[in-house]
Amino acid sequence: MSTTASTVASCSKRLVLPHLEKSISVLYHDSSIIVINKPSKLRSVPGHANNAAPTASSTTDATPVVAITGSIQHQEEKEQNSTRSSTIGIISSEQQRDPSVWQDTKQVSGPPPMTDEKKRCYHKTWAYALQEAAALHVYSDDEPRSISVGGLLKGLASLPNSSAVPRKRRTFIRYCVRTHSRLIDFPRSLSLSAADENTAAKRIAQTKEERIANKAEERALVEKLAEKAFTVVHDCQIPMLNLPEPTKDEESALGQLRLLGFEPSREIPIKVVHRLDMETSGIMVFARTDNAASKLCAAWRERDIVQKQYVASVKRWPPFHEKGLSEGTINYALAPSEERLKWEVREDGKPSETRWKIMNVKEESSTNMESTASGSASASVSPVLLSLVPVTGRTHQLRIHCATVGSGIVGDSLYGDNPVDWTEDIHDEKSILKLHASYLSIPHPVSDEELSFQCNAPWL
Numbered sequence: 001m002s003t004t005a006s007t008v009a010s011c012s013k014r015l016v017l018p019h020l021e022k023s024i025s026v027l028y029h030d031s032s033i034i035v036i037n038k039p040s041k042l043r044s045v046p047g048h049a050n051n052a053a054p055t056a057s058s059t060t061d062a063t064p065v066v067a068i069t070g071s072i073q074h075q076e077e078k079e080q081n082s083t084r085s086s087t088i089g090i091i092s093s094e095q096q097r098d099p100s101v102w103q104d105t106k107q108v109s110g111p112p113p114m115t116d117e118k119k120r121c122y123h124k125t126w127a128y129a130l131q132e133a134a135a136l137h138v139y140s141d142d143e144p145r146s147i148s149v150g151g152l153l154k155g156l157a158s159l160p161n162s163s164a165v166p167r168k169r170r171t172f173i174r175y176c177v178r179t180h181s182r183l184i185d186f187p188r189s190l191s192l193s194a195a196d197e198n199t200a201a202k203r204i205a206q207t208k209e210e211r212i213a214n215k216a217e218e219r220a221l222v223e224k225l226a227e228k229a230f231t232v233v234h235d236c237q238i239p240m241l242n243l244p245e246p247t248k249d250e251e252s253a254l255g256q257l258r259l260l261g262f263e264p265s266r267e268i269p270i271k272v273v274h275r276l277d278m279e280t281s282g283i284m285v286f287a288r289t290d291n292a293a294s295k296l297c298a299a300w301r302e303r304d305i306v307q308k309q310y311v312a313s314v315k316r317w318p319p320f321h322e323k324g325l326s327e328g329t330i331n332y333a334l335a336p337s338e339e340r341l342k343w344e345v346r347e348d349g350k351p352s353e354t355r356w357k358i359m360n361v362k363e364e365s366s367t368n369m370e371s372t373a374s375g376s377a378s379a380s381v382s383p384v385l386l387s388l389v390p391v392t393g394r395t396h397q398l399r400i401h402c403a404t405v406g407s408g409i410v411g412d413s414l415y416g417d418n419p420v421d422w423t424e425d426i427h428d429e430k431s432i433l434k435l436h437a438s439y440l441s442i443p444h445p446v447s448d449e450e451l452s453f454q455c456n457a458p459w460l
Contacts, residue, residue: 041424131162146184311359
């Protein structure tokens with residue numbers, strides 16, 4: 001099966017967000033994958049908004065304290081508090097099975113105060129979030145170990161080392177199912193009892209299939225409770241981390257897919273297979289199932305299975321302008337630079353290979369003609385359109401390779417002879433990176449048939 005741009009043109013016209021200036025268009029979708037065309041200046045995945053996170057001085061200088069019967073309170077931090085740094089023990093082992101502990105007004109020290117140098121980490125705040133979730137007013141009437149979300153939360157919070165409770169959603173649910181007998185009291189109507197002489201006979205009469213069915217029902221119920229409990233704990237933890245404001249769904253390709261209804265719930269998320277730079281436009285693929293994501297990621301690692309092609313515009317390309325070459329290969333090892341967000345060519349970096357080919361030569365602009373007349377030798381060459389095939393997939397690989405060999409890609413704000421001032425204005429032609437992922441060929445993760453997509457650059 002081969003899918004081209006013409007085949008999916010009708011689909012891409014329907015699945016867009018017309019009210020957004022920077023809107024994706026869906027080229028293809030089925031139950032396993034989604035293929036889109038991403039515009040320039042749009043994130044591939046959600047991130048942090050541009051506004052800075054509030055600092056400690058703008059929020060509070062006090063140390064949060066968790067009360068078993070209420071929400072987080074505040075008190076001044078005591079100097080040289082060695083006991084807090086050595087353990088996160090919320091409830092002592094002697095109290096872990098005592099329901100009366102939930103009626104106590106004992107307070108528990110919270111995470112260390114927020115500072116500019118060191119933010120609260122995810123691990124340290126997890127136990128405190130678990131305590132706060134268990135103490136929420138909505139669960140105040142739930143008995144510890146009862147068959148409810150509140151009972152499960154209180155059972156988890158009463159563990160000797162609640163900070164050891166898994167922090168990943170799926171691992172958290174599996175942990176609750178595996179240890180549910182310690183967390184929730186399920187009624188045992190057929191348990192042996194001296195008061196009922198017929199109990200033993202009833203238990204013997206219960207078939208193996210019935211006992212297995214009862215266990216399966218318990219596990220299914222615990223899974224539902226654990227799913228809700230994780231969401232409650234996670235929501236309690238977010239304010240403790242003091243994270244920057246997340247981007248809106250409109251500000252990323254993945255978020256726009258959510259707006260289009262491709263992610264009915266966050267419990268079944270769309271899987272990211274690969275990414276494009278924010279400034280790069282072009283074809284992207286997302287997976288809708290774990291199996292599809294696993295197979296596509298494996299195909300990406302093989303390099304020869306997935307075929308990618310980019311189109312880029314450069315003002316000066318010495319292999320062509322000086323040596324007359326029409327195609328070639330660039331091999332420069334790349335490594336992270338000391339400058340934030342940038343990479344650089346370095347001998348001890350990761351091997352990186354890019355194949356290039358001249359597509360066409362643009363006519364000289366009037367500006368170039370005037371510069372030539374004034375005696376500028378570099379302006380006498382005409383810009384060229386390159387076809388780029390990244391054999392490896394390093395960060396900013398195409399942009400760095402083009403800047404190392406020639407003048408850099410037109411509109412690049414980080415690399416090249418004259419980096420431009422980047423703006424979010426999509427109508428500012430000078431700040432639009434002339435790099436577009438124009439072709440993608442992948443094996444379908446279910447049928448293994450080849451899917452090919454082609455989409456022209458908007459600036460051509």
